[in-house]
Amino acid sequence: MSNKPTRPADIYLRFLQLAEAVRGLPSLPALDPLEERILALVAKVKVDERLSVRDLMAKDELGSPATVHSRLKSMREKGWLMLSDTTDTRRKQIALTQAALQHFDKLSNCLVQAANG
Numbered sequence: 001m002s003n004k005p006t007r008p009a010d011i012y013l014r015f016l017q018l019a020e021a022v023r024g025l026p027s028l029p030a031l032d033p034l035e036e037r038i039l040a041l042v043a044k045v046k047v048d049e050r051l052s053v054r055d056l057m058a059k060d061e062l063g064s065p066a067t068v069h070s071r072l073k074s075m076r077e078k079g080w081l082m083l084s085d086t087t088d089t090r091r092k093q094i095a096l097t098q099a100a101l102q103h104f105d106k107l108s109n110c111l112v113q114a115a116n117g
Contacts, residue, residue: 011114018110028099029078035071038062039080042094043104052091053083 023030031039038056045051053072057065072094075081080100083092096104 014117015111015114018114019107022103022106022110028080028103031075031078031080032071034062034067035075035080038068038071038075039096039100042081042096043100050086051094052086053094054091056094 041056041059042051053069056062056072057068059068062068062071072081072083076083079097082095082097084095086093
């Protein structure tokens with residue numbers, strides 16, 4: 001008999017266990033809950049779309065612009081995000097760093113491993 005998870009809940013719970021192990025590996029510093037939300041928003045943006053600092057600061061659900069700005073600064077210092085120039089030098093585009101992309105690759109591998117048992 002196989003140890004392969006049979007219910008979607010089993011797969012998800014296995015993924016959570018594997019993802020927790022990945023988070024325990026030495027890599028990027030941990031994020032606080034608001035930084036996790038910001039990271040998820042940045043990660044959801046399609047490659048051909050642009051998310052600027054101003055766009056993120058306009059999202060009321062993230063708190064005041066000062067709060068968002070301080071979290072972006074923290075996330076840059078931790079190595080999760082980078083800012084790049086746009087055609088308007090007053091606007092900065094937010095993007096994931098290579099290290100953040102590698103973190104998502106590891107999480108993706110956890111998902112595949114959980115689904116395959």
